[in-house]
Amino acid sequence: MNMLISVIIPVFNEELNIPIISNSIAAVFEQLTLDYEIIFVNDGSTDNSLQALKEAEKTNENIYYISFSRNFGKDNALLAGFDFAKGDAVITMDADMQHPPELIPKLIALWQQGNAVVYTYREDKNEYAKKINQLSSTLFYRLINHLSDVDLEDGIADYRLLDKKVVAILNNLHEDRPFFRGLVKWVGFQQTGIPYTPQARAAGTTKYNHKALVRLALQGLTSFSVKPLNIAIYLGFSFSALSICYLPYVIYSLLYGKAISGWASTIVTIVFFGGLQLMILGIMGIYLGKLFMQSKQRPKYIIDEMNIR
Known part of the structure; x- marks a missing residue:
């Protein structure tokens, strides 16, 4: 029986990026001898993202979508994808093309070598991120590592591969606002990380403002430590x-x-x-x-x- 890889992509106002990311992932899997499914989770988008997903579904039978009644947040969108993913391994990534799909074969290769989790972290951020954002990111990860029981690399991203046994455990956690960057580290198992260079957004602007980043920082700090x-x-x-x-x-x-x-x-x-x-x-x-x-x-x-x- 051929292995199945599930790719989960949260979507919030990414109508222009949906056809780009879906075609790019499809091109990668055409070079692999693995079955795949792409699960887009429409997290209450206010643009035409849902319509773009329906159009993408017509051109690729491996594309599925889940549309929320409103915005519930990125981590809850990932959780919905976990609930419906059928793959032997699950890959999570963003829809803006900053997570290069060309890295997928390497993620799968490391998983096949016995790693239950293969995560990525940004290696070169100078070209696409302002220095003030780099400084705040570094301070955040140093702070959360000092104040909690998890160890997160600076620049760790939501671009990762998880074995189905890890996904099953994450599905059984009943936290109100899951912080998956920390939870994935917390569950343990054999893990390895690889660096990547973030690409420029294919279209649109980032949905993360300073207020959202502060909220994410507080969520991370209070989720893993007293x-x-x-x-x-x-x-x-x-x-x-x-x-x-x-x-x-x-x-x-x-x-x-x-x-x-x-x-x-x-x-x-x-x-x-x-x-x-x-x-x-x-x-x-x-x-x-x-x-x-x-x-x-x-x-x-x-x-x-x-x-x-």
Whole structure:
């Protein structure tokens, strides 16, 4: 029996890129002796992405699509693809052609050598990314590696191959907002990574703005560690200990009748500690919010239509 490879591609307003990426993947598999299926997950696009998927389906019987009722996020789109993928291995990639399809044979070759996970990380980002984005990416991965139990390479991408046993485990996780870049590392098994050079987008503009990246960073940090809560406790004890150092000056002033001046410094101190308390409460609020959303047990996504039977 020939092996089947499933390729999962989340789509959000990528109508111009859909025919390009589907034709490119089809051309790659024409050179391989493997069966394949391409599962596009339309994550609530507001352009003509769904129509583009229906047109692509007419030209390639290996193309399938799942269309959400609204935008549920990229990781939930990947989860939907996992739920319906039938392949012995699953490849996830973006629709904008920045993940080169020409790398697929290498991913499959490394999987056939016994690796349950073959992930990719950006090696050369200078040409297509601003230095400020590179710096923020580096800081994020260093921070999450320091504060969590997973080790993520700088520039790790959603372009990866997963064995079906790994996909089965990911499907059985019931996290409200899965962070697959970390979860794939967390499940373990034999893994290997390969570098790639991101290509320029074939069409359109990136859907990730700074707000979305900050949200992704907070999601990643709070999904794999409670160390931020521990840091908040240490900060509280540290500043409480420092405040004790102010007592000798207060006692001296009372005994010798010295006026305690410094209204401005007092206000600054109050504002500083008020901000610190709000930051700690915010950290706690993020974790409580995740528990609250998890307790609702709402579906991760809602399908409007699909052509998978």
